[in-house]
Amino acid sequence: MGVEVWLFVAALVLAAWSYSRRRHSYWSSRGIPSPPALPFLGHIHNMLSIFHFRWVYFDEVYHKYGGATLCGLYELFRPVLMIGDPDILKHICIKDFDHFVERRPFPAEKESLMNEMLINKYGDEWKALRSAMSPTFTSGKLRGMFPLICDKADSLVSFTLSAASKQPYVDMKENFGRFTMDTIASCAFGIECNSFRDKKPEFAKWASDFFDFSFVRLIKFTLFNISPKLFNDLGIKMGTFSVEFFQRVAEETIAARKAGQKRNDFLDLLLDAQAGHNLPTTAHVSAASHTQSTTDDSAATDNLKNNSQYSNSENKNISTTSKQVLTDRSIVAQSVMFLIAGFDTTASTLAFSSFLLAKNPRHQQRLREELQQIIQEHGDITYQGIMEAKFLNACLMETLRVYPPGTTGERICTKTYKIPGTELIVHPGDLVYFPIWSLHHDSRYFPNPEEFLPDRFLPENKDNITSFTHMPFGMGPRNCIAMRFALMEAKVALAKLLLKVELHLKSDFQEVRLAKSPIILTPEGGVHLVIKPLATNIKK
Template sequence: MEKKLIRENAFPSLGLGVGFELWMTFLAPRMIGVTWLLLGAVLVLFWAYSWWKHRYWANQGVPTPPVVPFIGHAHKLFAPDRMCDFGREAYYNYGGSKLCGLYSFHEPTLLVGDPELMRHIYVKDFDHFIDRRTFDMPSEKDIVTANMLTLKTGEEWKKLRAIMSPTFTSGKIKGMFPLVCEKADQLVSFCLKEARTKPFVDMKYNFGRFTLDTIASCAFGIECNSLVDEKPEFAKQVDSFFKISTGMILKFILLSLFPKLVEVLNLRLSVPATDFFEEVVRETMRARQSGNKRGDFLDLLLEAEVSTGDAEGTKSKEALDEVTIISQSVLFLVAGYDTTASTLAFASFLLAKHPEIQQRLRQEMSEMVEEHGDITYQGIMEAKYLDACIMETLRLYPPGLFLERKCVKEYKIPGMDVTIKPGMIVTSPVYDIHRDPKYWPEPEVFRPERFLPENKANITHLTHIPFGVGPRNCIAMRFALMEAKVGLAKMLLASDIKLAPGHEEIKAEFSMGLLRPKDGVNLLLDPLKEE
């Protein structure tokens, strides 16, 4: 009786134990196995999908560098320190000197390096590639950046470009010439003062202050005096535009993969310094609206009218809205500052490294002053060797390393069975084309003679494109060239530029889409005459 009682009371616990033991012995391993099997199946499906997406170019017979599943080439396209090397590899090893397929994650893009194909895409058939790469910027904090000319598309871009173009006519630029000369004189005075008290002069820093002061004065009538100000707020804020943070890279990757998530999170994509310049332009606009007109870039935008139409076809004209004016003003300030400053810094380094070229250029400047009595607009525009030195600098160190256009309607590449779909990005590797020995004998050598009038016929069309090409080229190209020529001419007439000991080489970095000196450009300046 006692044994029976014990067996009856123990049965339930024995039953649970046996059930658990059965689960652990037979069912759990099978469930775990099924789970791993499902995960494996999902991964295989994702891999197959990725493989299929990355077959786009192979199916069209376009060569492609090796891809990473799911990522494509994005790990190199989004990394500034890898982008240049990867572009060179694609150009020389995977057909990029003609055309080469790339993948930003699963999105196909096309690298085109053949000048004839570029002529079709950027010029002849421009109506198929009217837009640049665009970014959806849903945050209100990005409204100024989102409305810049460079991000405008279609008819909006055409209208805005037409409004801004008159700012950069020969007549307007000639009217700005005295202001540029005044800022260049201040640059020379400051540099020579530094040369007397410092072991070397950082010309990248000083040229940056010069271009910033020049643009602020010529375009907005603002005297920011960043050369002489011990704590130049303007310069500090504009420099922050070109510092790429890890957070910024991650945001743009997130934008590429999950644009809706960026919208939901209301992530800001523009740099905070935009707010500083937005307020500066607003204050200047208020002063102009009170009657202080100067006839400069800002006045032109304030007076501009854009054609509009309603559903019934009635056309009228309206003034540009405030956000559009502010956006173009901030763009002009920021874009014009760094590109010209970097070009001048690279040019001064190359001239210091080649004293015989520097002396020949100085001789041309001296003869110009002797003929015209001073540095004049006409003299600067006619100085052939000065122009050649600037152009050769831009060949070796183009501000923008890549050209980009976005396809807006399906396009079949002439003479090839390759189709570019709407929304696809087409890129051209400016830096690699500029240094391709196929077009440029001894491409690494600084040789301004290439660009003298008697030699220009030897240059293959569209192999020198530092300002872009076609209708979407740099709108301020002529102003930038005039500004650079004046700054360089004034410096050479005032001083002999030499390499500083320990700074005989220069490093370049790719930041925010621009090529610039990495650690400054440190040079020695020997005055040629008393100030």
């Protein structure tokens, strides 16, 4: 190879390096701190990896590079702003939500059913779908589902006791997965999965597959995040066969409903909305969607007020639009989303909660005594009793703080925006990160953050929690629409279980191993606990 060729190659390398260096000076030129970036890659190798935990890297950025306030990152050459300041987050999620309406879609090929799901909808279509789905999760609707959830929780207890009588320990992650799948399928669509009777429950297997990220699938996921257009142009498939499985199930169920079956559940409500019946008003959208932002968040009242202002100005034609977007395909998509998304998140939260209670027997006994008091007052586990169980709620909220299902949040800027208190301008299309894990584990907001201390979330202590430092379900109009359902489901399961058994750590299982999924926080290899039947004279 001649000297000229070497010089040409060297010139190309120098030009490429200079280009990369210039693109990676976006944040420094604006006075925003940023960790060292690899040429061309930026920080994406740390953001999406199956070799280490994503939130561990974000936590390093949070503490070392200004992420607790503002910090700049790069997905290849795309600048991303990490925001860890609770006051700024309140503006972005609530007060100035109209500037950050969108979030990054979940990867799906062009013809995939996933493109019809609420999580992948934007603008008026998102508003209309949110409006149509919100009535499913009102207090009245949840109260109607309560007996069915109790039946499934009773099956959970019987199954767990049976397993404990045959083996020295029980995998509670697996058991809670059976429970959540049976509960969601039954409450939402009248489908009986029979997870407690099947040795290898098919529904739970397919739902787990959705969040199982192999190396190849992670590469596809990364490509979608880098360039959705290239992802679709290349015809790449994510291989989400679980979506296809649940699509067939939902289509069969919808056909049966249209043939005359009726259960007044999630599916029936969407079919009624499609037909133009019982469509919610814009006022209802605000109230149903946003009073539930976080049960112990002192900013709840402000959330409702600010979201109402947004709703009144932006959602004037939701009822009309609902009829247009709720096609049969759209209804199938929302059904599949609810089944898949609600399965592993709630099962993992319950598994983490059972582990923490086993590790902290004092709190476990205290919770049991509260539940026994409810039985004495109400005669059984009732909807009102569960809603009044303050320590039960506190235990779940603390579990969600220690192990948040989503370790980060994202929003996409839709209008040019000046970050409050700074001169920094964010432009349409710019992406912002919320370091949820780091906020939940910041000792400034939660002293002794690695300790399981449920008292933090008791009503008398809620004023000690800084708003927007506890966000397990997200905040604002794009928070988790099924939050209240998931919490009620988890409360019933824990209550029924702790009234019948004692939870103990297995001798060689003192800490939970976490899976390296880039999507949700979940235990790897299960949660193995020793289950001992509880001798008690109190009914149920």
